[in-house]
Amino acid sequence: MTDRTRPIKDIFWILALCGLVAGIFRMWFGLGATTNLTDAMPWGLWKVLNMVAGVALSTSGFTVGFLVYVLRLERFRPLMKPAILIAFLGYGCSMTALLFDIGLPHRFWHPILMWNEHSFLFEVFWCVLLYFTITFIEMLPNIFERLRAERLVRLLHAGTFGVVIVGISLSSLHHSSLGSLFLVTPLRLHALWYSSWLPWFFVLSAMGGGIMMIVLVRILYARWYDPEPVFGTQLEPGVPGPADLLSLPGVSRGYTSRDMPMLAGLASIGAGIMSCYAVLKVVDLVRLGSWNALLAGTWESWLYSAELILTAILPIILVAIPRTRRSPVGLGAAALSGAFGLALNRLDVGIFGYFRDAHTVYFPSLAEWALGIGVIAAAGLVFFFIVENTAVFDNNWRQRYLSRGVFHATFDRWSHVWFAVLMSGVHRVTLLAVFVLPLAWVFLYPAYHNEKPITVVQASVGMDNMRANLRIDGDRQGVLAEFAHAEHQQRLGGDSSCAACHHVSLPGDRSTPCSRCHSDMIFATKIFDHSFHTVAVAEKEHLAGLYPANHSCALCHGDGLPKTASTVKTCYECHRDDMWLVGRPDSAVSLMNAPSFRDAMHGTCITCHTREKERVGRPQLDECATCHRSLTARRLATASHAQDDNALGAVAFGERPVGASDSGSSH
Amino acid sequence: MSIEQWIDFAKGPLFALTSMIMVLGLLRHIVIQVYELVAGKGRRLSAAPWRKILNEGLGWAIPIKQIMKGTPFFSSVSYLFHIGVIVVPVFLADHIVLWEKTLGFSLPSLPSGWADFLTIFTVACVLVLLGFRLFGDRQRAMSRLTDYVLLLLILLPFVTGFLASHSGMNPFPWETMMLVHLLSAELLFLVIPFTKLAHIVLFVFDRLSAVHWQLRPGAGDKVADALFGKEARV
Numbered sequence: 001m002t003d004r005t006r007p008i009k010d011i012f013w014i015l016a017l018c019g020l021v022a023g024i025f026r027m028w029f030g031l032g033a034t035t036n037l038t039d040a041m042p043w044g045l046w047k048v049l050n051m052v053a054g055v056a057l058s059t060s061g062f063t064v065g066f067l068v069y070v071l072r073l074e075r076f077r078p079l080m081k082p083a084i085l086i087a088f089l090g091y092g093c094s095m096t097a098l099l100f101d102i103g104l105p106h107r108f109w110h111p112i113l114m115w116n117e118h119s120f121l122f123e124v125f126w127c128v129l130l131y132f133t134i135t136f137i138e139m140l141p142n143i144f145e146r147l148r149a150e151r152l153v154r155l156l157h158a159g160t161f162g163v164v165i166v167g168i169s170l171s172s173l174h175h176s177s178l179g180s181l182f183l184v185t186p187l188r189l190h191a192l193w194y195s196s197w198l199p200w201f202f203v204l205s206a207m208g209g210g211i212m213m214i215v216l217v218r219i220l221y222a223r224w225y226d227p228e229p230v231f232g233t234q235l236e237p238g239v240p241g242p243a244d245l246l247s248l249p250g251v252s253r254g255y256t257s258r259d260m261p262m263l264a265g266l267a268s269i270g271a272g273i274m275s276c277y278a279v280l281k282v283v284d285l286v287r288l289g290s291w292n293a294l295l296a297g298t299w300e301s302w303l304y305s306a307e308l309i310l311t312a313i314l315p316i317i318l319v320a321i322p323r324t325r326r327s328p329v330g331l332g333a334a335a336l337s338g339a340f341g342l343a344l345n346r347l348d349v350g351i352f353g354y355f356r357d358a359h360t361v362y363f364p365s366l367a368e369w370a371l372g373i374g375v376i377a378a379a380g381l382v383f384f385f386i387v388e389n390t391a392v393f394d395n396n397w398r399q400r401y402l403s404r405g406v407f408h409a410t411f412d413r414w415s416h417v418w419f420a421v422l423m424s425g426v427h428r429v430t431l432l433a434v435f436v437l438p439l440a441w442v443f444l445y446p447a448y449h450n451e452k453p454i455t456v457v458q459a460s461v462g463m464d465n466m467r468a469n470l471r472i473d474g475d476r477q478g479v480l481a482e483f484a485h486a487e488h489q490q491r492l493g494g495d496s497s498c499a500a501c502h503h504v505s506l507p508g509d510r511s512t513p514c515s516r517c518h519s520d521m522i523f524a525t526k527i528f529d530h531s532f533h534t535v536a537v538a539e540k541e542h543l544a545g546l547y548p549a550n551h552s553c554a555l556c557h558g559d560g561l562p563k564t565a566s567t568v569k570t571c572y573e574c575h576r577d578d579m580w581l582v583g584r585p586d587s588a589v590s591l592m593n594a595p596s597f598r599d600a601m602h603g604t605c606i607t608c609h610t611r612e613k614e615r616v617g618r619p620q621l622d623e624c625a626t627c628h629r630s631l632t633a634r635r636l637a638t639a640s641h642a643q644d645d646n647a648l649g650a651v652a653f654g655e656r657p658v659g660a661s662d663s664g665s666s667h
Numbered sequence: 668m669s670i671e672q673w674i675d676f677a678k679g680p681l682f683a684l685t686s687m688i689m690v691l692g693l694l695r696h697i698v699i700q701v702y703e704l705v706a707g708k709g710r711r712l713s714a715a716p717w718r719k720i721l722n723e724g725l726g727w728a729i730p731i732k733q734i735m736k737g738t739p740f741f742s743s744v745s746y747l748f749h750i751g752v753i754v755v756p757v758f759l760a761d762h763i764v765l766w767e768k769t770l771g772f773s774l775p776s777l778p779s780g781w782a783d784f785l786t787i788f789t790v791a792c793v794l795v796l797l798g799f800r801l802f803g804d805r806q807r808a809m810s811r812l813t814d815y816v817l818l819l820l821i822l823l824p825f826v827t828g829f830l831a832s833h834s835g836m837n838p839f840p841w842e843t844m845m846l847v848h849l850l851s852a853e854l855l856f857l858v859i860p861f862t863k864l865a866h867i868v869l870f871v872f873d874r875l876s877a878v879h880w881q882l883r884p885g886a887g888d889k890v891a892d893a894l895f896g897k898e899a900r901v
Binding site: 426427430431433434435437438439441442445448530531534545546547549550551553560561562563564566 | 669670671679680683684685687688691692695698699702760761763764779832834835836837838839840841842860
């Protein structure tokens with residue numbers, strides 16, 4: 001039989017490796033450089049998809065456990081181990097993603113020791129941590145069975161009931177708490193989703209969705225590994241089935257395989273829970289009077305309807321129709337729709353419902369997608385590994401283990417030789433990694449991709465005809481500095497004082513504005529035009545040769561030296577006559593890149609102010625407010641409302657600096 | 668994009684991509700070779716003739732004896748070619764500036780006169796080797812298309828790099844030559860792990876092949892079965 005899981009595993013490996021690179025970059029460069037999270041939308045993909053939705057889809061451990069151990073529905077017992085596996089992976093997934101999501105990952109353990117019992121998140125943290133531990137303990141028998149540690153298996157089985165009961169309690173606790181988390185957002189979350197019943201909705205939908213998830217996984221497992229118990233004996237169309245098919249249990253009720261009656265029964269329970277959920281949702285809309293919002297025709301109303309149809313209505317219909325209920329494909333579609341709708345609901349409550357209030361749209365960055373999906377893919381790989389090597393669904397792992405292919409033989413036409421290529425899992429995955437890791441690296445590396453917000457800087461404006469006082473506001477955002485140019489000039493020694501601040505003008509110019517070279521507000525700018533210089537120097541020196549411009553290298557870089565920026569002579573060595581060098585000669589050495597406007601201005605002013613504050617006896621001289629008076633005035637004004645600007649200025653400075661009379665209108 | 672932006676792109680993301688693929692690809696060969704050496708059942712590493720392997724391996728570092736026995740001219744050209752091909756790219760002064768910037772460590776640099784000599788010498792060696800392949804009957808019979816292509820591909824960065832640094836001899840704009848130099852070197856990076864150029868790391872394991880061939884009794888039949896078994900019978 002061909003390996004149906006092979007392409008899926010390859011894709012999962014690719015996604016997981018991309019996620020690995022994204023995770024490295026998140027730890028290396030921080031959240032700001034790698035994610036699109038903002039103060040308006042602080043909950044992104046990792047939290048909502050991996051944590052809130054992931055946890056909701058892993059309820060299977062608790063629902064199936066409840067059915068088997070509390071309601072004693074023994075026919076669902078074969079699904080107990082798979083359900084626990086899904087819970088284990090889902091919770092592992094969300095905890096991994098959260099580790100990358102929290103601001104200081106190395107403090108993930110703080111809630112264990114530092115208790116904040118007023119927080120829902122604190123409760124969620126503890127429940128998730130404990131429940132993850134519980135699922136791990138519940139997973140252990142499988143692993144010990146594989147390792148043939150019989151005594152440990154018996155010991156664990158003895159305690160199963162208690163462990164399952166603790167697990168069920170923890171689950172019901174934190175699923176409602178996850179809903180309660182969103183109760184703090186009555187003014188932000190869209191009216192369609194916000195309700196005081198959110199905790200109930202979260203528990204109910206998670207129970208229904210968790211059941212749909214286990215049904216889906218069981219059907220997928222059958223499709224990948226062992227079709228017969230679910231899909232029945234595969235028959236040619238029109239050919240009557242073998243006689244022994246009739247002896248299967250459930251055939252009389254229209255089922256044609258061993259496990260389908262059980263799966264249909266479980267899906268019916270799920271659909272029942274989902275119908276309770278749908279009814280409650282509708283009642284809630286009526287109760288809160290949010291019908292208007294549903295009929296408003298906004299994209300939120302369409303999203304809400306789609307979500308409700310996918311979560312509840314479509315699965316209920318598909319399960320209710322006997323034909324689709326009995327077919328693995330139909331039941332799989334119902335389960336897929338339910339699980340997808342549940343995830344969509346969590347995304348709505350966690351992300352989409354806030355767009356209108358935040359006045360912005362959050363779209364996850366490439367790194368967020370890579371890590372969010374990569375973690376899920378990694379969990380998928382762990383699923384395949386556990387399923388193939390332990391007896392989770394059935395006991396076939398030993399057989400599979402022996403029938404793994406090792407060699408690919410190819411015939412080479414050139415040399416007439418058979419090449420045997422060893423192609424085990426290690427070979428295949430490392431080959432993928434060789435390509436995927438560098439590609440992910442290049443595509444996710446923040447410095448290659450973060451689009452720089454180009455904020456073109458404009459020259460400062462004189463506040464009077466004589467340019468005695470300047471208004472420096474490069475990006476015209478109103479965060480301006482008022483600069484008493486004439487006064488500084490006079491204080492620093494008249495006409496000879498220019499060099500204290502200015503350093504150089506462009507060739508042929510005597511008063512190049514700062515903003516001409518420092519032309520970006522935030523980023524350094526390349527200002528040296530290399531191609532232009534190679535040609536211009538060759539023309540000026542009347543160089544000849546195959547390609548004249550190529551002979552000009554040695555004129556600047558020196559002969560026989562590496563042609564790099566470190567070996568080049570300074571601009572001033574050639575432009576001695578036409579370049580007005582105001583400052584020290586060495587201030588013309590590095591004119592390849594101009595620092596950003598902000599760095600240039602701050603560097604010039606603050607350096608001097610810090611030095612001078614002791615001498616002139618004004619300790620506040622190097623503080624922001626000394627120059628950015630308008631900014632301070634605005635901040636203070638918003639803090640204490642209705643206060644006179646000029647009075648504030650006087651409070652802030654203790655004296656009235658030059659030009660203060662103009663600043664009143666600046667905010 | 669202007670040609671300077673292309674050069675920046677080739678020096679930045681493209682260089683990172685191709686060099687990482689090369690390094691990881693070669694690492695993969697090492698990992699797999701070590702894995703196969705260590706993980707194979709019934710393989711007794713302790714029983715391998717380590718002393719003999721070491722002696723023979725180191726003997727090839729200065730292979731005067733081996734060269735004199737067979738085809739002295741061809742073999743010595745090939746040997747000297749390898750020296751140039753390793754020394755020039757790693758120890759060229761212009762490249763050492765790159766190592767400092769990207770990797771953070773410096774190396775002693777080759778004097779520029781030596782670098783020029785070795786570059787021309789390496790190019791000459793490539794041309795001689797190409798001549799052997801084209802005009803030697805035995806070599807020609809053994810050669811495949813990739814053998815020629817790889818030799819020319821090795822030639823390309825050397826020639827373009829030489830012309831870019833000696834711009835007086837260069838009939839094209841410096842920027843163009845630099846871009847071709849970068850792109851050809853990066854293409855070479857890409858093909859190294861997936862062609863016979865992987866002997867950069869695999870040569871070590873050739874010496875260790877004595878360990879590989881400690882097969883169990885009856886292993887030959889299994890190999891034949893894996894190779895021809897089911898496919899051959901169908």
